[in-house]
Amino acid sequence: MRILGISAFYHDSAAALIEDGTIIAAAQEERFTRKKHDADFPRHAVDYCLAEAGIGLSDIDFVAFYDKPFLKFERLLETYLSFAPKGFSSFKTAMPVWLREKLFQKDMLRKEFKTYDSEFDWQKKLLFAEHHQSHAASAFYPSPFEDAVVLTMDGVGEWATTSVAMGRGNHLEVTKEIHFPHSLGLLYSALTYYTGFKVNSGEYKVMGLAPYGEPKYAQLMLDNLIDVKEDGTFRLDQSYFDYCTGLRMTNKKFDALFGAPARDPETLLTQREMDLAASVQAVTEEIVLKLTRGLAKENGSRNLCLAGGVALNCVANGKVLKDGRFDNIWVQPAAGDAGGSLGAALCAYYHFQGKPRVLNGSTNALHDAMQGSYLGPSFTDDEIAERLSSAGAKFTRLEDGELINETAQALADGKAVGWFQGRMEFGPRALGSRSVLGDARSPEMQKTLNLKIKYRESFRPFAPSVLREDVSDWFDLDSDSPYMLIVSDVAASRRREMSDTEKSLFGIDKLNIVRSEIPAVTHVDYSARIQTVDGQSNPRYHALLSKFKELTGCPVLANTSFNVRGEPIVCTPEDAFRCFMGTELDILSIGNLILKKEDQDPALKLDYKNAFDLD
Numbered sequence: 001m002r003i004l005g006i007s008a009f010y011h012d013s014a015a016a017l018i019e020d021g022t023i024i025a026a027a028q029e030e031r032f033t034r035k036k037h038d039a040d041f042p043r044h045a046v047d048y049c050l051a052e053a054g055i056g057l058s059d060i061d062f063v064a065f066y067d068k069p070f071l072k073f074e075r076l077l078e079t080y081l082s083f084a085p086k087g088f089s090s091f092k093t094a095m096p097v098w099l100r101e102k103l104f105q106k107d108m109l110r111k112e113f114k115t116y117d118s119e120f121d122w123q124k125k126l127l128f129a130e131h132h133q134s135h136a137a138s139a140f141y142p143s144p145f146e147d148a149v150v151l152t153m154d155g156v157g158e159w160a161t162t163s164v165a166m167g168r169g170n171h172l173e174v175t176k177e178i179h180f181p182h183s184l185g186l187l188y189s190a191l192t193y194y195t196g197f198k199v200n201s202g203e204y205k206v207m208g209l210a211p212y213g214e215p216k217y218a219q220l221m222l223d224n225l226i227d228v229k230e231d232g233t234f235r236l237d238q239s240y241f242d243y244c245t246g247l248r249m250t251n252k253k254f255d256a257l258f259g260a261p262a263r264d265p266e267t268l269l270t271q272r273e274m275d276l277a278a279s280v281q282a283v284t285e286e287i288v289l290k291l292t293r294g295l296a297k298e299n300g301s302r303n304l305c306l307a308g309g310v311a312l313n314c315v316a317n318g319k320v321l322k323d324g325r326f327d328n329i330w331v332q333p334a335a336g337d338a339g340g341s342l343g344a345a346l347c348a349y350y351h352f353q354g355k356p357r358v359l360n361g362s363t364n365a366l367h368d369a370m371q372g373s374y375l376g377p378s379f380t381d382d383e384i385a386e387r388l389s390s391a392g393a394k395f396t397r398l399e400d401g402e403l404i405n406e407t408a409q410a411l412a413d414g415k416a417v418g419w420f421q422g423r424m425e426f427g428p429r430a431l432g433s434r435s436v437l438g439d440a441r442s443p444e445m446q447k448t449l450n451l452k453i454k455y456r457e458s459f460r461p462f463a464p465s466v467l468r469e470d471v472s473d474w475f476d477l478d479s480d481s482p483y484m485l486i487v488s489d490v491a492a493s494r495r496r497e498m499s500d501t502e503k504s505l506f507g508i509d510k511l512n513i514v515r516s517e518i519p520a521v522t523h524v525d526y527s528a529r530i531q532t533v534d535g536q537s538n539p540r541y542h543a544l545l546s547k548f549k550e551l552t553g554c555p556v557l558a559n560t561s562f563n564v565r566g567e568p569i570v571c572t573p574e575d576a577f578r579c580f581m582g583t584e585l586d587i588l589s590i591g592n593l594i595l596k597k598e599d600q601d602p603a604l605k606l607d608y609k610n611a612f613d614l615d
Contacts, residue, residue, distance in 0.1 A: 001353065002059060004049065005345030007066040007134075007337050009105060011037045011200050014338035015045035016375075016426075017053055018345045021355060023142065025052035026375040026426040028338045031571040037201060038568075041112050042341075048377055050116075057116035060125070064348035066340030067131035068158055069105040129347040131157025131340065132308070133165075133174060135332075138343030139307035140167035141350055142369035143330040146359060148303035149295050153288070153310035154336075155185035155200075164295060167305065170350040170357040181244050182235045184287055185310050187226060190241060191280040193249035195273045196263030207315055208461050210281035211525040212510060213274030217258065218282045224257055226283065232291030269457075281315065288316045289323060296325035303328045307343070311335040311485070312428065314529050318487035321479070333373040333483035334427035342426075372537035373483060374433055376424025379573055381591045387573040388593065392604050395593040404540075407589045408547035411439050411557065415586040416453055418562055420576045421540050425569070429484045430561035431531060432465060432541035434569050434576075436585065438520060438558040440464055445520035445558055447512075452584040455608065456565040459511060461529065464521035467545050467555040468532040474518070474556055475530055484531040484559075490516045495526060520558040531559060564608050582608025 005016040008029075016026035025048060030036055032044030050056060110122040129137070135152040150165040150172065161183035164176040188206065189199045197205050228234045238244060242251040248262075255261045263273055292304065304326040306317065312335050321329050332339050349355050359367075379387070381397065388395055398406065410417055417437045425431045436453055438445040450460055463484050464475075472478040477488040494517045502513050516522040535542040549555040562570045564583060570576045573590060580588045580595065581604050588595040 001061045001349065001355070002053070002055065003062045003064055003345040003348045004046065004057075004060050005064045005066065005341040005343070005348070006042060006046070006109070007339075007341040007344070008041050009039055009108075010337060011039045012336055012338040013039055013042040013045070014334070014341040014426075015042045015049050016342035016345050017049040018342075018349060019053065021346075021349055021357065021369075023342065023369060023371065023375060025049040026334070026342050027377070027424065028426070028568070030568040031376065031424065034568055034575070036566060036568050041108070043112070046116075052377075057113060057120060062125050062127050062348050062352075063109070063113065064127045064129060064344035065105070065109060066129060066134040066337070066344040068128050127344075127348050127352060129344045129351075130160075132160040132163040132177070133172075133347055133351075134340040134343035135307040135335075136163065136165040136167075136172055136174065136305075136343070137347035137351065138334070138339045139305035139311075139330070139332040140165070140172050141170075141346040141357065142332070142342075143167075143303075143305050144359065144367045145301075145303040145305065145328065145330065147301045148305045148330070149299050149301050149326075150305045150307070151291060151295065151311075152306075152308040153184055154308035155189060156180045156183055161185060162291070166299065166301075170355065172347075172351060178233060181238055181241070184234065184284060185308070186241075186243055186249075187236060188280055188284055188310070188313075190243070190249040190254075191276060194254070194258070194262045195276050196265040196267070196269075198265075199249060203309070204312065205457070205460070206277045207281060207313055208523075209269070209274055209277040209459060210315070211278070211523050211527065212459060213271065213276070213278035215279040215282035216275045217279035220257065221279060221283050222286075226287075228287055228290065230290065231294035232287055232289075234287060269459075281313075284310070284313060285316045285319050288313075289319060292320050292323070293325050302326055303330070305330050305332070307332040307335045307339065309336045314485045315487045315527070317485055318527075321486055322488070329486075330368065331483060331485040332427075333370060333425075333429060333431075333485065335485075336428065339427065370483075373426050373429075373431060374423040374538070375426040377571060378423040379591065381593065384573045384591045384593055388577055388590070388595075391574055391577050392601055393577050393595055394599045394601070395590075395595045398592050398594060400592065403589060403592050403594060404543050404547050406594055407587065408544055408551055410587045411437060411548055412551045414439055414442055414445075416445075416449060416584065418576060418580050418585045418588040418590070419541075419544075420562065420570065420573070420588070420590040422538075424571055427483070429463075429531075430559065430569055431482070431484060432533060432538050432559065434562040434571075435465075436560050436562050437465075438462075439552075440518040440520045440556040440558045441552065441554055442558075443512075443514050443519045448584075449520075449558065449560055454560065454564055455583070461523045462521050462558045462560050463529040463531055464518060464556045465531045465533050465541070465545060465559040467542065467549065468534040470549070470555040471530065471532050475528060477530055480534075481530045481532045482534070482537060484529055487527050487529050489526045490518065490522050490528055494518065495522075518554065518556050521556065567608075578606060579608065582606035
């Protein structure tokens with residue numbers, strides 16, 4: 001049985017294909033259109049999924065959509081009615097779009113699929129899951145657990161903003177929900193907006209900025225913005241927010257509470273924004289911990305699955321793991337709306353069709369069903385060579401071992417490397433398939449990658465990729481973290497003791513202090529967003545790390561996504577070459593081909609610095 005899952009029309013559209021419960025392919029539309037967070041119907045992603053399986057739409061048994069538009073419309077109407085007459089101008093703006101397009105998404109989907117197959121039987125083949133049901137399915141069914149508590153947290157689906165489900169075998173039942181407008185995701189987005197970043201894309205910047213500040217406003221938030229109960233359930237005071245009826249997240253009462261209007265995105269960050277970020281992060285961690293502690297007490301399962309946008313808060317995830325209430329934690333790597341496409345397909349297969357679920361018989365994350373999240377397009381060396389030649393690139397073709405050796409040596413020499421190998425990752429993280437790599441030991445590497453490669457804020461941290469067998473020697477972690485969704489501290493034995501003068505520094509002045517043997521991936525609070533790399537899920541990346549360790553004694557590389565600020569992660573060899581020529585990357589290792597910047601035609605150099613909007 002083949003099922004195609006679709007998420008679309010809000011943000012991060014995607015498609016995923018499963019066959020008899022096995023995930024065949026999954027990709028976000030933005031990777032093909034090069035439009036960040038593309039919300040349109042994922043035509044290119046659907047084309048890719050069908051091509052990867054070698055089938056047409058007529059070979060698909062069901063198409064599953066990730067949420068229910070009519071329930072969303074119901075929520076919109078009820079919200080405006082409950083706040084009326086406030087928000088009429090917003091209502092007037094939203095209604096024509098809903099009545100013209102969004103309300104009739106079923107018909108829009110039918111028309112799209114008719115272009116693939118005029119005989120497509122949308123009455124029988126088109127299924128709809130609820131938004132949080134899709135998220136929960138994406139978290140539980142691919143997990144390595146027979147049973148688990150599933151916690152989903154995001155901005156809002158149809159009505160739910162936080163939900164709990166119990167999974168056992170092929171059965172998944174939602175047992176509790178918190179409804180709009182009370183939303184942990186929207187609280188975090190409100191502070192994202194207030195600190196001058198883009199909602200639905202800048203939340204991870206707030207998380208990265210938090211360690212530079214002090215949670216000075218946390219109690220103010222808890223006293224005024226959100227009422228949190230002992231079990232983690234919460235309510236937001238809507239008098240401070242404008243997202244229900246207005247065109248912005250916060251209002252004048254919110255400004256008065258914090259003593260100033262929202263930061264203009266073009267102005268410099270100050271200590272105040274850092275403290276606000278630290279405060280909302282602290283409040284988020286407190287709520288998530290209360291929720292998970294309450295769930296552990298109520299339920300017999302020792303396994304926890306997480307999904308939804310808030311599950312991408314890897315700092316909170318690390319706190320939950322360290323808290324120890326659950327023995328095992330598994331986070332869906334595509335935890336946001338893109339992953340809803342996969343969840344919808346899995347929900348259709350297991351929940352609607354009642355198909356049996358087969359596990360690999362282990363709670364080890366390496367035995368999940370996500371295949372390392374390497375579910376996107378790949379290219380043969382011949383295809384890469386042909387595409388790069390057409391683009392005017394100069395390259396050398398090497399054997400496997402030679403490519404690994406040359407790339408590892410370049411990294412040991414302090415070079416910045418574009419690493420394009422195998423199938424593209426599904427989800428927001430580069431996991432050693434479409435990555436930019438650097439020497440984690442270099443004190444200058446974080447600034448170099450941020451300012452000369454990514455063209456983004458200097459405070460943004462980088463993740464360490466570390467050999468799984470060496471993780472506990474370098475970090476306070478001895479478990480799998482293949483999807484870069486767990487934060488833990490650098491091991492005490494690898495840290496450098498700071499002087500009293502260094503300890504007294506505030507804000508961004510903390511950035512350039514060397515704190516450990518791997519300063520490029522050690523955040524200002526000694527934390528790191530860890531990716532463990534094993535020889536099973538990504539043998540080529542594991543080989544590179546192993547060679548780097550052989551050369552340097554260090555099994556850790558700095559890993560960031562292969563793109564610049566505001567651009568989606570690269571998908572094709574042409575994307576990779578453009579990014580290579582538009583940045584100060586030194587080396588591009590792509591398949592078994594290696595490119596050196598000095599060998600390229602200077603006329604092909606691009607100005608990438610201002611090519612994309614702020615993200």
